[in-house]
Amino acid sequence: MKLISTAAFIFSFICSVSTSSPLVADIPARKPNIIFILVDDAGIGDFSTYGCKYGVTPNIDRLAAEGMKFTRAYSGSAVCAPSRCVLMTGQHPGHMLRRANQSKHGLLALPDGQLTSARLLQDAGYATGGFGKWGLGNPGTTGAAEKQGFDVFFGYYDQKHAHDFYTDHLVRNGVDIPYPQSGRKTWDDYSHTQITDETLKFIEQNKDRPFFCYAAWTPPHGDYVIPDNAPYSQKPWSEEVRNYAAMVGLIDKDVGRVLQKLEDLGLDENTLVIFTSDNGANEEFVKPLGSTGGLRGSKRMLYEGGIRAPFIARWPGRIQPNTTSDLLTTFVDFLPTAADLAGVPLPPAVDGISMVPTLLGKKQAARHELLYFEIYEPYFQQSVRLADWKGYRLGTKAPLELYDLKTDPAEQNNLAAIHPEIVRKIEGIMTAEHTPSPHYDAPEQPEKVTKAKEKTPKAKPLPELLNEENANPTPNDK
Ligand SMILES: [Ca+2]
Structure with missing residues (x-):
């Protein structure tokens, strides 16, 4: 694996990864235990x-x-x-x-x-x-x-x-x-x-x-x-x-x-x-x-x-x-x-x-x-969280599912058909962030379409997970 890849650069650019110096003034003289x-x-x-x-x-x-x-x-x-x-x-x-x-x-x-x-x-x-x-x-x-x-x-x-x-x-x-x-x-x-x-x-x-x-x-x-x-x-x-x-x-x-x-x-x-x-x-x-x-x-x-x-x-x-x-x-x-x-x-x-x-x-x-996430078990999956949007797919060229986590935290309503521009943006992110690995094969289409991909019953999320914008953020955290 290349430690500095093009994708890493793109990711760091997109994500505004911190390049600032440590907040020395904010840290006590003795380094804190973790x-x-x-x-x-x-x-x-x-x-x-x-x-x-x-x-x-x-x-x-x-x-x-x-x-x-x-x-x-x-x-x-x-x-x-x-x-x-x-x-x-x-x-x-x-x-x-x-x-x-x-x-x-x-x-x-x-x-x-x-x-x-x-x-x-x-x-x-x-x-x-x-x-x-x-x-x-x-x-x-x-x-x-x-x-x-x-x-x-x-x-x-x-x-x-x-x-x-x-x-x-x-x-x-x-x-x-x-x-x-x-x-x-x-x-x-x-x-x-x-x-x-x-x-x-x-x-x-x-x-x-x-x-x-x-x-x-x-x-x-x-x-x-x-x-x-x-x-x-x-x-x-x-x-x-x-x-x-x-x-x-x-x-x-x-x-x-x-x-x-x-x-x-x-x-x-x-x-x-x-x-x-x-x-x-x-x-x-x-x-x-x-x-x-x-x-x-x-x-x-x-x-x-x-x-x-x-x-x-x-x-x-x-x-x-x-x-x-x-x-x-x-x-x-x-x-x-x-x-x-x-x-x-x-x-x-x-x-x-x-x-x-x-x-x-x-x-x-x-x-x-x-x-960005990807995983290869029990089958290949990619997901992206982009602000309140969540994209999910089962192959690098498979159709993207799109959810609005703000209104739909349980990911029930696939909005891909009505937001093609967001779909394209997230597909581009998935392509950019996925660096091929010699140890894993990322399929273009779902690997196990005949197998039920999800057994979990759907339920209503807990109130604590629904009202994110109503949480009690710290003053500068918005
Ligand atoms: Ca574990």
């Missing part, structure tokens, strides 16, 4: 601050009450590895290496010399630790986490391994660590227990220097198992659904433990905490729990339900509490934001923008005019 909590496969409808219908997540509510909640945030992609690749490289899915979990050439590991968010922060003097699921290179490959900017990575390197919460081993910096099992499937046997403990230990060990803590926690994905599925044990759902709901509750509890640790260590005001999810909820949880918030589609799809993400940022004393932002953002923005926070120049060949002005309540000059 805790990025990335949960796996949780939908925006799983969290009470976004209108969850089946339970409450009080600690994540607290993050929003003490920080800024984003209403138009997107993950990196609609499945795990590509989403994490966007987060780490700052490149969008039409430019980066890992555009599906698998490829024609098997698992693709990040190459030597890849710029990652972790490497950037490590080079800027941060202690860097990752805990949970990596997925961008197995031990021994160039993509292993400890070769991509992490001082320490503990958990799962391989995504399939990450399904196993009662595993007999986890991995630390590429080395297998036995994980003792009592056989009773207790909390001590449950891998997330130790992964959270290691997350907290890393924060404590590095309290006196800037640190980047990447809490890539695996619940509520993987095998849907948990030692105790209270308070949902009596709900009239399948056991998997009860367990999934309880796994969301576990995440919430552990977010609370992180906040308590920061308070105990006196780090609140020097730590940015970001909470988000790597892709939309699995289709299995859409109907019983409303996990995609009533948006169309689910995990693996580039309709909103597959990519719209919860995204909350808390930084006491810096981010105004209880604020909402409708800034269009995806994981592509994390690397430039990290550069800004660390006071280092924005590297070239990055597709994102720094969100720091928005976080600090200042004028956000650099904005995305569009967001």
Whole structure:
């Protein structure tokens, strides 16, 4: 993959990608700690601050009450590895290496010399630790986490391994660590227990220097198992659904433990905490729990339900509490934001923008005019968000579906026939942003026209997702 492509240049031109210098005057003398909590496969409808219908997540509510909640945030992609690749490289899915979990050439590991968010922060003097699921290179490959900017990575390197919460081993910096099992499937046997403990230990060990803590926690994905599925044990759902709901509750509890640790260590005001999810909820949880918030589609799809993400940022004393932002953002923005926070120049060949002005309540000059996605599983899809327009297609020469997300957030009314000029514009964007990859074939027409392309029932989006323009934006965020 070319790091600087024509498409990258066009994208940067169209998107007014930030070239401004870091907001040094706005950043405290000591570089702020960054805790990025990335949960796996949780939908925006799983969290009470976004209108969850089946339970409450009080600690994540607290993050929003003490920080800024984003209403138009997107993950990196609609499945795990590509989403994490966007987060780490700052490149969008039409430019980066890992555009599906698998490829024609098997698992693709990040190459030597890849710029990652972790490497950037490590080079800027941060202690860097990752805990949970990596997925961008197995031990021994160039993509292993400890070769991509992490001082320490503990958990799962391989995504399939990450399904196993009662595993007999986890991995630390590429080395297998036995994980003792009592056989009773207790909390001590449950891998997330130790992964959270290691997350907290890393924060404590590095309290006196800037640190980047990447809490890539695996619940509520993987095998849907948990030692105790209270308070949902009596709900009239399948056991998997009860367990999934309880796994969301576990995440919430552990977010609370992180906040308590920061308070105990006196780090609140020097730590940015970001909470988000790597892709939309699995289709299995859409109907019983409303996990995609009533948006169309689910995990693996580039309709909103597959990519719209919860995204909350808390930084006491810096981010105004209880604020909402409708800034269009995806994981592509994390690397430039990290550069800004660390006071280092924005590297070239990055597709994102720094969100720091928005976080600090200042004028956000650099904005995305569009967001681009492509994915190759379960079939090829492209989507573009252009202001309130959403374009979607299943082949590079397939008919474009066009939706107005302002009036139709559930993507029900295809307006392509009455807005041909918008269709042509979005088709041009898709052509420009899609850089061919040797590892994936992008078909001209839909690959599996005989197969139902979507099983997700259509529902009414949650009120929180309907009234974006009525949200409570920060003063300079319009
Ligand atoms: Ca995932």
